Amino acid sequence: MSLYLDIGVVRIQSWLSRAPHLRGRRGASAMIRKATGPAAIDELLTGWQDIVKRCTEAGHVDGVVPLVMRSEEPEAVSRVEDHVTTHLRSLLPGASLRTKLRAGKDWLEAQNGPLRAEHEWPAVVAEWPPGKQCDWCRTWPASRQRMVGAKEKRELKSLCPDCLLREDHAGYSTSRRQEMAPGTERDLLKGWENRPPQRPMAVPDTSQVLAELGERRDNTHLATVYADGNAIGGLGDEVREAQDRGRGTTFKLPASIEHATWSALLDAVETITDDDATMLPVIAHLVGGDDVLVSVPAHRAWAFAHTLQTRFSEYLGARLAEADLAGITTPTISTGVVFHHHKSPLSSAIDLAEEHLKRAKKEHRGLTAALAWQDVTHDGPLPVHDRPSVSVKDLAASWPELSRLADCGGSARANLAALARDGGHAELMRHAKRIGLDELVRRLIDGPVSLEHAVGMTRWWRTA
Known part of the structure; x- marks a missing residue:
């Protein structure tokens, strides 16, 4: 012991x-x-x-x-x-x-x-800063002035000890891997470059640049995606019991989870990256264990999240099978997704994404991959609690209908949502038939994603 x-x-x-x-x-x-x-x-x-x-x-x-x-x-x-x-x-x-x-x-x-x-x-808390607040974090008193920024945006800032260290370690990156300080984004670029066809890429330097990698007609919004594994502790229990009986002794839990997380993340990034791109449409804030925290252009979030969640279980299940542990239940990963303008505070988006992640786990009891979401621009900044999370299985089953709905005009979708919310079924179906969408509306009504919520989801759906 x-x-x-x-x-x-x-x-x-x-x-x-x-x-x-x-x-x-x-x-x-x-x-x-x-x-x-x-x-x-x-x-x-x-x-x-x-x-x-x-x-x-x-x-x-x-x-x-x-x-x-x-x-x-x-x-x-x-x-x-x-x-x-x-x-x-x-x-x-x-x-x-x-x-x-x-x-x-x-x-x-x-x-x-x-x-x-x-x-x-706990970190030290400045209850009443005796001097000027830090220009970056607004949390601690500033302790030193420093010239920060690049080119025409270079300016004098008063920074606290924590933010001074951030400035010292950020480097002046052109967003190429060899010029970045070691960190999550450097690992992402290295992983990408090791994949066929081994294309060197860059990552965005600002949230605005990331947003502009989205749809040309609407490139001001991002999605913050926060993912975390379900039932990882239970997997450890099952693996331990099997290994005590002499099975699966080659299986290494931390390494297998890291492999599944990074492989699924790279697959998800590949899914949303155009063939002619020179910059990856993602900013990776944190990737560790079974945790993933990233930002992507808003219209690419659904495909990103679906790929990440699907592939995570596939990679982890394959590792279990290789170790003769195929009978063990493969964990899944759930996500919270928050759509927001690129100028809105990331800290607020992260807190909201974490809350929706917890809700998705709770509503599905951690038994399946699930996703809960909110659109801050349309729903407001306060947490939305009356929109049920959706399982990845149901999201995949509804994908054709969601894609078809996304092809409709915004006003057509808004009218359908209003009738679904406030009108009767007969009135909704009459309107849907009048605009040639009665069959689509019928499938959505009978499907796992409600029409009203489907309209909200397709506001940020990438169409061909």
Whole structure:
């Protein structure tokens, strides 16, 4: 029996989006990689080998430091906590940290067992800034002025310690992989370039550039997509039981999840990337474990989410089958999608996407891949609770009808939605027949996605 100590950043999505623009978020991604990467932790633990080592069995997820204690003395655990959290706090001053201590014969058993101890180190809060607020995050007092920006947009800004580090680590990227600081987007470009036909690509430098990669007739909106796996803990339990019986001993859970997540993400990006594109239509904010947080042009979000959710289960199921574990239930992944103008605060979109992700999981009890969504421009910024989430299976079944509805004019869709909401069935069908859409409306009425919600979904549907 060994003690396993996980030390990591909590509420990482909120911390990433604390700076309102892509440069600040890109710098934060590089900061996390620098602070928690395997090489950094191995160097940090030099001289501590008799007490603790990095847990290679857990793999690597940005923002998490997995450790194996070689001493079970409480004082030793406390010293390790202090040592690692001091390191993380120096490089991630605005992030909140948490440690979790578990025990088990190996990492997988420990992850599925009860907590022995848990501690949290919240970030410092400036209740009343004694001076000028940081021009980026508006959360901490500014501590230094710095010239930031590129070319004609270069200007003097007053920044706090956390945002100064973001600026230092963001680099002056042309969005090509070789010129970017290590981080999620660099990993995305590397993964893309390793795929046939191995086309070098770039990623957008601003939210506006990303939006402009969308439809020419309407290229001002983005979709923030937040995805998270369902029943991953249950998979760990089943794998552990099978391995105790001698089956599936070659299956590595963290590596398999990482493979499924990244492979599905790259497939989804490929689905929404035009053949003649020179820039990927995605900004990847966070990819770690079974978590994915990205922004894409609004009209490409449905295809992106459907591909991501479908392929994740396919890749993970294939890994289970290869390890003779085909009988184990393959986990799925659910998503929250928020459509918003590219100038609206990303932090608000992320918080809303997280809320809808939780709702999709709850409504489907984590048993199937599901999606909940909101259009901030049309629904407003407050969470919409009366629109049911849709399973990926039902979304796929309704795809032909949704595509056909999207081909209709906006006024025709709006009239159908109004009649579906306020008129009677007979009046709706008379109107649908008059405009030649009676068969389509009938299929939608009988299908898993209501007509009113289908109209909202197709507002951001990519048509040929």
